[in-house]
Amino acid sequence: MPLIEVTDLTKRYGSRVAVDGVSFTVDRGEIFGILGTNGAGKTTTVECLQGLRTADSGTIRVLGLDPVKQRDALRQRLGSQLQESTLPAKLKVREALELFASFYPSPADVEVLLDRLALTEHADSYFGKLSGGQKQRVSIALALIGNPEVAVLDELTTGLDPHARRDTWQLVERVRDAGVTVLLVTHFMDEAERLCDRVAIFDTGRVVATGTPSELRATTSKSTLDDAFVTLTGRD
Amino acid sequence: MHTFAKITATEAKLFLRTPVWAVFGTLLPAGILLGVGFIPSMSKPSEATGGHRFIELWVPSVIVMSIAMLALQAIPAAVATYREQGVLRRLSTTPAHPANLLGAQLVVHAAVAVAGIAVTMVVSSAVFDVPMPRHPVTFAVTLLLGIVSVFALGLIAGAIARTSKSANVIALLAFFPIMFFGGVYLPRPLLPRVLQRISDYIPPGAQPLQDAWVGTGVQPLQLAVLAAFAVVGTALAVKVFRWE
Numbered sequence: 433m434p435l436i437e438v439t440d441l442t443k444r445y446g447s448r449v450a451v452d453g454v455s456f457t458v459d460r461g462e463i464f465g466i467l468g469t470n471g472a473g474k475t476t477t478v479e480c481l482q483g484l485r486t487a488d489s490g491t492i493r494v495l496g497l498d499p500v501k502q503r504d505a506l507r508q509r510l511g512s513q514l515q516e517s518t519l520p521a522k523l524k525v526r527e528a529l530e531l532f533a534s535f536y537p538s539p540a541d542v543e544v545l546l547d548r549l550a551l552t553e554h555a556d557s558y559f560g561k562l563s564g565g566q567k568q569r570v571s572i573a574l575a576l577i578g579n580p581e582v583a584v585l586d587e588l589t590t591g592l593d594p595h596a597r598r599d600t601w602q603l604v605e606r607v608r609d610a611g612v613t614v615l616l617v618t619h620f621m622d623e624a625e626r627l628c629d630r631v632a633i634f635d636t637g638r639v640v641a642t643g644t645p646s647e648l649r650a651t652t653s654k655s656t657l658d659d660a661f662v663t664l665t666g667r668d
Numbered sequence: 669m670h671t672f673a674k675i676t677a678t679e680a681k682l683f684l685r686t687p688v689w690a691v692f693g694t695l696l697p698a699g700i701l702l703g704v705g706f707i708p709s710m711s712k713p714s715e716a717t718g719g720h721r722f723i724e725l726w727v728p729s730v731i732v733m734s735i736a737m738l739a740l741q742a743i744p745a746a747v748a749t750y751r752e753q754g755v756l757r758r759l760s761t762t763p764a765h766p767a768n769l770l771g772a773q774l775v776v777h778a779a780v781a782v783a784g785i786a787v788t789m790v791v792s793s794a795v796f797d798v799p800m801p802r803h804p805v806t807f808a809v810t811l812l813l814g815i816v817s818v819f820a821l822g823l824i825a826g827a828i829a830r831t832s833k834s835a836n837v838i839a840l841l842a843f844f845p846i847m848f849f850g851g852v853y854l855p856r857p858l859l860p861r862v863l864q865r866i867s868d869y870i871p872p873g874a875q876p877l878q879d880a881w882v883g884t885g886v887q888p889l890q891l892a893v894l895a896a897f898a899v900v901g902t903a904l905a906v907k908v909f910r911w912e
Contacts, residue, residue: 482761504763512761517754522685527678534674535764578762 433496435460435582435613436481441490443476450476452637453490458630463604463614465624467661468634474617475515477634478584481615482512495581508537511580513571515587515617521560525551525570528559529577536578549573549603565596572603576612583607586617601626621658631657635665671764676772683776689742693780697734698791701727705796717857720882724798725857727788728877732850734784735815735872738777739822740843741836746773747826748835756911766911770823778815785811799882806891807880813894814872818846820901821871827909850874869893871901 434457443451451473458464466474479485481492483499483506492499497506519528526542533539546552549569554562559570568588575583585604589597604627608614618624624631625645633641633648641648641664645657652660684690701723704710710722717725750756750769759766792798801807821842829835847853849867851874856867868875868887873894876886 484757484760507761507763510761512758514754514758514761517758519755519758520682520750520753522682523678527681531674531678532762534671535762537763574758 434458435462435495436464436615437491437493438477438481439491441477441480441492442488443473443480443485444488449637451480451487454634454637454639455490456632456639456642458613458615460613461608461611462629463608463616463627465628465631466615466617466634467619467621467624467631469619469665471636472634473637474619474634475586478586478615478617482510482584483507508578509581511575511578511583511612513568513575513583513585513588515590517571518567519559519570521558523559524556525559525562526555528570529573532574532577538579539577540579542577545573545576548606550599563596565592565599568592568596568600569603572600572607576607580612582613582615584615584617588616588618589620589623597623621656621661625657633661633664640664640666672768672771675764675768676775679769679772679776680779683780689738689777690780693734693738693742693777694783694787696737697730697784698787700733701730701788701792702795705792711796717855721796721798722855723792723796724882725878726851726855727792727798728874728881729851729856730788731785731811731814731877732872732874733847733852734788735781735818736843736846736850736852738781738784739815739818740825740839740846743773743777743819743822744825744829744835744839745832746777747823748829748832751826751910752831760911767906770909774819774823778819781815782811801881802883803880803885806886807877810873810876810880810886810891810894813891813898814877817871817873817894817897817901818842820898820905821846823905824901824908827905846870846872871897 436458439455441451441454454477466477468474476485480487481494481499483503486500494506495509499506529542529545533542546555549572551569551573554566575585589600592600604614616627628645630644632639648660649655649657652663654660654663704726705723713719713721747770756766759769793800822839825839826835829838849870856864856874859867868890871894873890876890876894879886
């Protein structure tokens with residue numbers, strides 16, 4: 433049974449259709465990429481998975497749970513890193529982790545997590561004083577603090593320099609290696625090519641292709657996922 | 669409960685790390701009382717105020733000011749900032765309901781309001797010989813209802829505003845009437861009779877506070893209206909709140 437199963441998901445904001453009949457499945461242990469340009473419906477889809485929004489129609493099961501009706505049960509097992517979400521500037525890194533740890537029934541060890549994300553030396557720094565890459569590592573740490581089975585990482589490397597991006601990619605691989613299924617939302621094709629086992633390509637609210645990066649390159653006869661993406665979304 | 673205690677402790681820490689409101693809220697009301705009290709005519713008995721000294725009758729207005737400042741300036745800005753920063757949304761993805769964060773905000777700000785009121789009472793007693801409340805229990809109950817009712821208004825402003833700027837503007841709509849009817853700008857005995865009667869029922873209840881302090885006790889109807897404001901206001905705040 434797939435770990436995440438989305439069937440015919442539709443979500444409208446007023447008369448605008450943000451997500452239009454989206455279906456895909458994610459297996460346990462995968463890094464699954466949700467790819468698309470801005471406004472393609474990626475974030476809305478993920479917000480429905482997280483139970484932050486209610487779908488207009490279609491069904492979603494995450495770990496066999498309905499994200500809206502069983503949101504409390506799901507939230508203990510699903511970790512999230514949100515696009516454009518920040519922490520109070522005067523909160524220290526360790527305090528943030530300890531605070532979030534208190535929300536979960538069996539959280540990860542704060543010191544171990546700090547160490548895994550190379551944050552130990554910044555543990556007593558204010559969140560507001562951290563670099564972009566350090567802030568992203570904190571937000572990944574917070575997504576993992578509850579020992580989740582699934583982690584949703586939304587636009588993880590936007591605004592990071594090339595070194596910080598590569599470090600973050602390694603982290604995501606290590607998260608997966610630790611047994612967490614990762615749902616990665618991104619509009620960077622190099623990131624998806626490097627990290628994702630499979631991807632779903634979103635375009636104007638629909639899924640136009642699903643498969644491994646190499647499958648998508650093969651079906652479009654392109655040498656990079658970037659070119660394949662442009663062909664699939666029909667704007668080349 | 670563990671979650672709420674942890675969030676409240678963290679909020680308290682954050683609050684003290686940027687201590688503007690903590691310092692302001694604790695000391696400003698007493699400072700203003702001192703300033704006004706040293707105007708000679710304010711601390712002499714007067715016929716206009718029924719033989720009481722103005723300063724005695726003005727202490728409840730200082731309490732109104734203290735509550736209004738925290739409830740209608742500090743809280744809406746704090747809540748709207750958390751919304752702008754995505755903190756409420758981030759919390760929505762965890763098992764902790766963001767209501768915990770709002771509750772923590774209320775507790776922290778209420779603690780400062782109570783501290784400011786306590787300092788005011790000590791100063792008014794030590795410097796101006798204003799006696800402590802004659803009916804301490806009714807005074808405490810009235811104060812509690814007063815704090816909850818105005819804090820609920822602040823929460824409503826924070827609930828419906830999208831940005832901290834608009835939260836402040838919305839909250840000002842309540843701030844000025846509450847300050848006015850609380851007798852902060854103009855002593856309440858000098859208000860026209862009809863406005864005085866209205867002001868008897870406006871939260872946080874300058875009149876019942878004053879009655880519990882120097883008078884013969886609180887009129888039950890005024891207390892009931894205050895309680896209604898507190899209950900309806902809190903329910904409305906919970907109802908209109910958007911968690912993201």
